Amino acid sequence: MPTAGGDAHSQAEERLAAVDARYTSKRKALVEVFIRSKRPMTLPEVIAANASLAQSSVYRNLATLEAAGVIHRIVTSDDHARFELAEAISGHHHHHLICSMCGSIEDFTLHPRVESAVAREFAGVAERRGFTTNAHQMDLIGRCAECATAE
Amino acid sequence: MPTAGGDAHSQAEERLAAVDARYTSKRKALVEVFIRSKRPMTLPEVIAANASLAQSSVYRNLATLEAAGVIHRIVTSDDHARFELAEAISGHHHHHLICSMCGSIEDFTLHPRVESAVAREFAGVAERRGFTTNAHQMDLIGRCAECATAE
DNA sequence: TTTACTGCAAAGGGTTTGCAACATG
DNA sequence: CATGTTGCAAACCCTTTGCAGTAAA
Numbered sequence: 001m002p003t004a005g006g007d008a009h010s011q012a013e014e015r016l017a018a019v020d021a022r023y024t025s026k027r028k029a030l031v032e033v034f035i036r037s038k039r040p041m042t043l044p045e046v047i048a049a050n051a052s053l054a055q056s057s058v059y060r061n062l063a064t065l066e067a068a069g070v071i072h073r074i075v076t077s078d079d080h081a082r083f084e085l086a087e088a089i090s091g092h093h094h095h096h097l098i099c100s101m102c103g104s105i106e107d108f109t110l111h112p113r114v115e116s117a118v119a120r121e122f123a124g125v126a127e128r129r130g131f132t133t134n135a136h137q138m139d140l141i142g143r144c145a146e147c148a149t150a151e
Numbered sequence: 152m153p154t155a156g157g158d159a160h161s162q163a164e165e166r167l168a169a170v171d172a173r174y175t176s177k178r179k180a181l182v183e184v185f186i187r188s189k190r191p192m193t194l195p196e197v198i199a200a201n202a203s204l205a206q207s208s209v210y211r212n213l214a215t216l217e218a219a220g221v222i223h224r225i226v227t228s229d230d231h232a233r234f235e236l237a238e239a240i241s242g243h244h245h246h247h248l249i250c251s252m253c254g255s256i257e258d259f260t261l262h263p264r265v266e267s268a269v270a271r272e273f274a275g276v277a278e279r280r281g282f283t284t285n286a287h288q289m290d291l292i293g294r295c296a297e298c299a300t301a302e
Numbered sequence: 303t304t305t306a307c308t309g310c311a312a313a314g315g316g317t318t319t320g321c322a323a324c325a326t327g
Numbered sequence: 328c329a330t331g332t333t334g335c336a337a338a339c340c341c342t343t344t345g346c347a348g349t350a351a352a
Contacts, residue, residue: 022351024307043341054309059342061307075226079341097282108276110269117265122291125259130296131248138289140273145281173326175332194316205334210317212332230316 008035011089015068027061029053031070034085040096040105042080078103095137099144106144159186162240166219178212180204182221185236191247191256193231225288229254238286246288250295257295 012031013023033049034041043062047053062083065071070089074082076098082105087093093115094107110118118138126133163182164174184200185192194213198204213234216222221240225233227249233256238244244266245258260266269289277284 020306022306024351026308056310056343057308060344063343073228075228077224077226077232081228081341097276097280099282100285106280108280110272110276114265114268114272118261118269118289121261121265125248125261126291126293129248129257129259130299131250131291131293132299133291133293134251135292136290137292138269139287140277140282140284141286141288142277142282142284148281148283171331173331175326177333207318207335208333211319214318232316 008085008089012065012068012070015070015089016064019064019068021064021068026053026057027065030058030061030065031085034071034083037084039107040074040082040084042078042082044080046083074105076103076105096139097144098139098141099147100141101143101147104144108140110138159236159240163216163219163221166221167215170215170219172215172219177204177208178216181209181212181216182236185222185234188235190258191225191233191235193229193233195231197234225256227251227254227256247290248295249290249292250298251292252294252298255295259291261289 009023009028009031012027016023016027029050030046030053033046033053037045037049041049043055043058046058047055062071062073066073066083069086071083072086074084074096076082077100080103084090092107094109097106097108099105109115118136122133122136125131160174160179160182163178167174167178180201181197181204184197184204188196188200192200194206194209197209198206213222213224217224217234220237222234223237225235225247227233228251231254235241243258245260248257248259250256261269269287273284273287276282
């Protein structure tokens, strides 16, 4: 099931094609930034990673890639939204440690046993409520190691 | 542990006092709006529920109440943030069904067994990463019954 | 050549903030 | 009285959008 890192680009191309969008060099460069990154990134971080990307185009391309299911957007109370490769692309189901002080986000995973127990529960709830579910988010909110000592 | 609905006000007063803030009539009215509401509310909804509340004061008071641990803020990709009573006040540990089309939010709960299995996992992860954890969020993203049929 | 994409600059809009009047202890 | 709160209006700033030029099918 997990997708090898290498064909994230071809996956992206396919998914874009399914939405009648092109996999342009700018979009490729954008996806490349996320492949290289180990954690969700804000827009300034994306542009810092590749200065040839224009702000408005990045926002537009992230929206397009999100609609195509290539990119996932994470919104916290931090100023900037953060973006990462969608799980279907990264092949890496995970959760987030979100620092409520500095807004940084790290990934972590759960034991498969707990993960599937939760998934079953979620499916039951969704069905009972007539809710069509795409995804869940299961994140830890707190203070990262740095911020905990900083204070 | 769960707090009876009735003393949400006194809890709020205590927590505000701990932060050297007053429990003014406006703040009381604001908390009252949340006590009466069954789901997280946006700012326009709060003001619609009590027109005597001024926008900027509500934002400021929500920030104060959030800092005091009385109110919890939920940010989604919807335009407005949503607010609800903090679990310590409502005494009601729950999760959210978030509609990615209309932004509406409903509450739901999990079986205590699954809930505590997840809590244990989270605690372990937090410890290993040096993360000081206050809370977790475990929400379902999808389409509410209305939006699913609407399309 | 037709349609999608890009980038600049400007607009949009939820949230925050300055400040003067007010209430509270 | 001294300090915290309120409300209006203006400022903020992340994000979106208009538009003219450019690349791709």
